Amino acid sequence: MKTLNDLTKGQTARISCYLPRFTAARRLMELGLMPGTLVRFVKAAPLGDPIALEVDGRHLSLRRVDAAQINVQSV
């Protein structure tokens, strides 16, 4: 299964689900990362981590360790 962390620069994908037992899932959803939402991988930070995403026209940044908890489907 592909996760948000596996996307490369410029790729867009749809969030399918969160891995169970991921405690921050709720907080990320509140920020707009709902299952079904389209996400574009904007870029990684210069030191490789965290990553910047575009969701609903907003730019959010997540750490790779958290991004790896979010499954996505390619579109």
Place this chain on the structure above:
Amino acid sequence: MATDMVPSVNGLVRIALLGNPNTGKSTLFNCLTGLRQKVGNYPGVTVQRKTGRMLFGTKVAEIIDLPGTYSLAADSPDERVVVDALLGELETIARPDLVLFIVDATNLQRNLFLAFQAAQLGIPMVLALNHWDSARKRNIVIDVERLSQELGLPVVPISAARAEGIPQLKKSLLDAMESKPMLAEPVWPKEVQAAMEEAKSELPEKVHSSLSRAVLFRSVFDEDKSFFIREGASEAEALSAIEKGRKGIFKSGLNAGNAETVLLYRHIKEKISPCVDVAHSRSTSGSESIDAILTHRIWGLVAFLGLMYVVFQSVYSWAGPFMDLIDAGKGVVQDLVGGWLTSWPMLQSLATDGIVEGVGAVFIFLPQILILFFFITLLEDTGYMARAAFLMDKLFSWCGLSGKSFVPLLSSYACAIPGVMAARTIQDPKARIITVLLSPFMSCSARLPVYVLLIGAFIEPTYGATIAGASLFAMHFVGLLVAMPFVYVANKYVLKIPPQAFVLEMPSYQVPKVRDVSLRMYNQGKEFVRNAGTVIFAITIVIWALLYFPRSEEVAESVTAEFVQTQASELGLESNDILEQIESDEEMAAALERKVMSAYVEQSYMGRIGKTVQPVFALAGFDWKITVGVIASFPAREVIISTLGIIYSLGGDTDEESSDLRQTMAAQKWQDGPRMGEPIYTIPVVSAIMVFFALCQQCGATVAVISQETSWKYGVFSFVFMTTLAWIMATLVYQIGSLL
């Protein structure tokens, strides 16, 4: 519920301003209240509390600026305060009559999530649709009337930055005082409602009457037992109620952890989809092209380092002239007041060395605080701060910190006080506390004179200028290097605050408003002087007293007698001639006065404490004079230089460049003990002193600010921990150094 909504006791209308971060909340607050603001902390927690007055038709309203959050799920003190404030559960703060909810018109869906959560707590609401101008520019079409109908709330498009729509907003607020519009709660699925009823049945009867639906839902959704306990349930009852409720939700096929989020989002989508047309909208507003440079792999880092250099330089050097000015002003006042009080030496000393010194010790920090907060507001309001955290996060994440710690820690290199205050920009409570405790380990500018004195006097003559320069550079990293392992351990094993996922919103770039910047500087400065200032002032007075008392005449008399005798035998004169010469010869009078001052310090309470604890510091190679210097500089480390000056009878005006002091120190020899006749200041001793100063919490002002920004427990901890660590490391350095 209706009884809660009558206008509050003193006739003031209370309006809570609520919204997500980066929606222009502060700008709106400043726009509505102007200079009629008060800043403080919420009782018990160090979440900043801003209130202000707004003129409002013929009435006056009090606006409470609640912390910006994305949700009411109580993960952090900020969110907790919002819930408690809206429920009227905060001591001394009455429940608001009205919520002014600000949303970003370009991001309606996510913003309304918090609005629905807040509405559940049962307070009438007015919606301000901010960034109306940019929504239009981006072709986001919102049918305001329809939205108002769907939500059942007055909806007012505004642009807080341009002060557009404010009269309409005020009118809506005024009308809402009468009509009390409420945002309709979504209809929760039957299963969820049933689960909530089950949860409720686990609680004792007496709790039921006072328990609102909102509190019940919040507790179960957030797994938060504290609301139930506050209403009178026992811990076991509260826990089993929550478990029952969450199990019920699970049974219906929903995940209790995110059921609220999923259901609310679905509801919001239904409500707003007929009102918002984003079909022709442009997604970003130029921010991404700016980010192409500012978060670029190479240019991003270059720009970041350049910007941070400017911030650091300005706190470090631009503040200098202002601090000198305050210092000079202090000197003028001291001379003036000292002149009036010459006939009362004790009062004179209390006024000049105690009171004026204490006031000066508070105000001397103001330039740095104001300059730093000028830049912090600029960095935050432009939107760059989030980018800085994005760039730097990797360097900090391994030890529980995040990129947001960079600015506070860098500022602490100038002075820990603005640094600790800058940690307010960190929302994660754990990362914030670690950053606050780490700040005083950064080598602040007050340590520099100590290093310059000791390196100049001992390292440079022995090893040359290159090594001297290198050791000065190295001393700036001693604190950071020694502290990092502790940060790692504290994060992993000690601080039991659950970590938060690092999610950072990178807002669109904006041009900051002059009013927002200046109000923030003014409020921070005022708050510092009022809160930390009083403590710093008190500490200065205590230290003054310890250095001044007891002050028996006999000490001066015996020092004078001894001085006269030695002078007489040296110059081959009669004692009476010497006494006459003291009257006429200013230089000799000054020399005598310095000897008297030195003797007073030696027998003062501070001197006695120094002599008593000296055996402890002997392990680090300190004699009693160094020990007194070290102890006297607990309120402020730079004091060691003037204290050593007094102890070595050179007067209190000595500075670190003074060759007198350097020579005197180099000439000091042990008067007794096993090392009698050997010089006191050897390289191991000098290194031990510098390491001690690098690590020790010798700054009363920092302890006061840490206590103010976290709690007094962390202030005490910081003091005890750093002082113990400094002693251990200084002892190690001396002992190992002596073996080599």
